[in-house]
Amino acid sequence: RACRPLLLAMEFVSLVVPGGALWNAWVAAHWDRRLKRHDYATTDVYGTVSFVLERLREIPLRCVGHLLVGACRILLRQANQLQDESDELRTAILTSGKAGLDLPTVRTLPESAVTLRRVAAVEEAAWWDM
Numbered sequence: 001r002a003c004r005p006l007l008l009a010m011e012f013v014s015l016v017v018p019g020g021a022l023w024n025a026w027v028a029a030h031w032d033r034r035l036k037r038h039d040y041a042t043t044d045v046y047g048t049v050s051f052v053l054e055r056l057r058e059i060p061l062r063c064v065g066h067l068l069v070g071a072c073r074i075l076l077r078q079a080n081q082l083q084d085e086s087d088e089l090r091t092a093i094l095t096s097g098k099a100g101l102d103l104p105t106v107r108t109l110p111e112s113a114v115t116l117r118r119v120a121a122v123e124e125a126a127w128w129d130m
Helices: 003-015 023-030 037-042 045-054 061-098
Strands: none
Touching (some): 023 045, 023 061, 037 061
Protein backbone atom coordinates (compact mmCIF):
# COMPACT_ATOMS: atom_id res chain seq x y z
CA ARG A 1 0.00 0.00 0.00
CA ALA A 2 2.82 2.43 0.67
CA CYS A 3 4.01 2.01 -2.92
CA ARG A 4 0.68 3.08 -4.47
CA PRO A 5 1.16 6.88 -3.99
CA LEU A 6 4.71 6.55 -5.30
CA LEU A 7 3.48 4.72 -8.40
CA LEU A 8 0.80 7.37 -8.98
CA ALA A 9 3.38 10.14 -8.64
CA MET A 10 5.69 8.40 -11.10
CA GLU A 11 2.80 7.98 -13.54
CA PHE A 12 1.90 11.67 -13.22
CA VAL A 13 5.50 12.67 -13.86
CA SER A 14 5.43 10.60 -17.06
CA LEU A 15 2.43 12.67 -18.23
CA VAL A 16 4.14 16.04 -17.78
CA VAL A 17 7.51 15.23 -19.33
CA PRO A 18 8.31 17.01 -22.64
CA GLY A 19 6.07 15.47 -25.26
CA GLY A 20 3.72 14.06 -22.62
CA ALA A 21 -0.04 14.45 -22.80
CA LEU A 22 -0.14 17.29 -20.26
CA TRP A 23 3.15 19.01 -21.07
CA ASN A 24 1.70 22.15 -22.69
CA ALA A 25 -0.80 22.75 -19.88
CA TRP A 26 1.89 22.26 -17.21
CA VAL A 27 4.34 24.58 -18.95
CA ALA A 28 1.63 27.21 -19.58
CA ALA A 29 0.82 27.18 -15.87
CA HIS A 30 4.43 27.65 -14.76
CA TRP A 31 6.52 29.10 -17.60
CA ASP A 32 4.15 30.78 -20.02
CA ARG A 33 6.96 32.38 -22.06
CA ARG A 34 8.49 28.99 -22.77
CA LEU A 35 5.76 27.95 -25.20
CA LYS A 36 5.76 29.38 -28.72
CA ARG A 37 2.80 30.88 -30.56
CA HIS A 38 2.46 27.65 -32.54
CA ASP A 39 2.29 25.60 -29.32
CA TYR A 40 -0.56 27.72 -28.01
CA ALA A 41 -2.42 27.56 -31.33
CA THR A 42 -2.16 23.78 -31.75
CA THR A 43 -2.95 22.68 -28.19
CA ASP A 44 -6.30 20.93 -27.84
CA VAL A 45 -7.68 22.42 -24.62
CA TYR A 46 -10.81 20.25 -24.67
CA GLY A 47 -8.71 17.11 -25.07
CA THR A 48 -6.37 18.16 -22.26
CA VAL A 49 -9.20 18.82 -19.82
CA SER A 50 -10.93 15.57 -20.82
CA PHE A 51 -7.67 13.71 -20.23
CA VAL A 52 -7.36 15.25 -16.75
CA LEU A 53 -10.96 14.41 -15.88
CA GLU A 54 -10.53 10.79 -16.99
CA ARG A 55 -7.54 10.39 -14.68
CA LEU A 56 -8.81 12.50 -11.80
CA ARG A 57 -8.16 9.77 -9.21
CA GLU A 58 -4.59 9.27 -10.38
CA ILE A 59 -3.49 12.91 -10.48
CA PRO A 60 -2.93 14.75 -7.18
CA LEU A 61 -5.51 17.46 -6.56
CA ARG A 62 -2.89 20.21 -6.31
CA CYS A 63 -1.55 19.20 -9.71
CA VAL A 64 -5.07 19.21 -11.19
CA GLY A 65 -5.32 22.85 -10.17
CA HIS A 66 -2.03 23.66 -11.91
CA LEU A 67 -3.15 21.85 -15.06
CA LEU A 68 -6.47 23.70 -15.15
CA VAL A 69 -4.70 27.04 -14.72
CA GLY A 70 -2.46 26.09 -17.64
CA ALA A 71 -5.47 25.11 -19.75
CA CYS A 72 -7.10 28.47 -18.96
CA ARG A 73 -3.95 30.33 -19.97
CA ILE A 74 -3.77 28.39 -23.24
CA LEU A 75 -7.44 29.12 -23.93
CA LEU A 76 -6.88 32.82 -23.17
CA ARG A 77 -3.91 32.95 -25.53
CA GLN A 78 -5.93 31.22 -28.27
CA ALA A 79 -8.75 33.75 -27.82
CA ASN A 80 -6.26 36.64 -28.01
CA GLN A 81 -4.73 35.21 -31.18
CA LEU A 82 -8.18 34.87 -32.74
CA GLN A 83 -9.02 38.46 -31.83
CA ASP A 84 -5.72 39.71 -33.29
CA GLU A 85 -6.38 37.86 -36.53
CA SER A 86 -9.93 39.20 -36.74
CA ASP A 87 -8.71 42.76 -36.11
CA GLU A 88 -6.16 42.40 -38.92
CA LEU A 89 -8.84 41.08 -41.26
CA ARG A 90 -11.24 43.86 -40.31
CA THR A 91 -8.58 46.48 -40.94
CA ALA A 92 -7.73 44.93 -44.29
CA ILE A 93 -11.39 44.92 -45.33
CA LEU A 94 -11.92 48.52 -44.25
CA THR A 95 -8.81 49.77 -46.01
CA SER A 96 -9.64 47.84 -49.19
CA GLY A 97 -13.05 49.54 -49.29
CA LYS A 98 -11.47 52.96 -48.97
CA ALA A 99 -8.99 52.25 -51.74
CA GLY A 100 -11.74 52.68 -54.33
CA LEU A 101 -11.85 49.10 -55.51
CA ASP A 102 -14.87 48.29 -57.63
CA LEU A 103 -16.57 45.61 -55.59
CA PRO A 104 -19.40 43.71 -57.25
CA THR A 105 -22.89 44.84 -56.35
CA VAL A 106 -25.25 42.41 -54.73
CA ARG A 107 -28.61 41.90 -56.40
CA THR A 108 -31.52 42.77 -54.12
CA LEU A 109 -34.99 41.26 -54.12
CA PRO A 110 -38.26 43.03 -53.40
CA GLU A 111 -39.86 42.26 -50.06
CA SER A 112 -42.82 40.56 -51.71
CA ALA A 113 -40.50 37.94 -53.21
CA VAL A 114 -39.29 36.69 -49.83
CA THR A 115 -42.29 37.36 -47.55
CA LEU A 116 -44.87 34.63 -46.86
CA ARG A 117 -48.47 35.71 -47.31
CA ARG A 118 -51.40 34.42 -45.26
CA VAL A 119 -54.36 33.05 -47.12
CA ALA A 120 -57.61 34.25 -45.51
CA ALA A 121 -59.70 31.34 -46.84
CA VAL A 122 -57.81 28.70 -44.88
CA GLU A 123 -57.71 29.80 -41.24
CA GLU A 124 -57.18 26.37 -39.64
CA ALA A 125 -54.08 25.50 -41.66
CA ALA A 126 -50.70 26.34 -40.15
CA TRP A 127 -48.90 29.25 -41.80
CA TRP A 128 -45.99 27.06 -42.90
CA ASP A 129 -48.30 24.70 -44.83
CA MET A 130 -49.35 27.44 -47.25
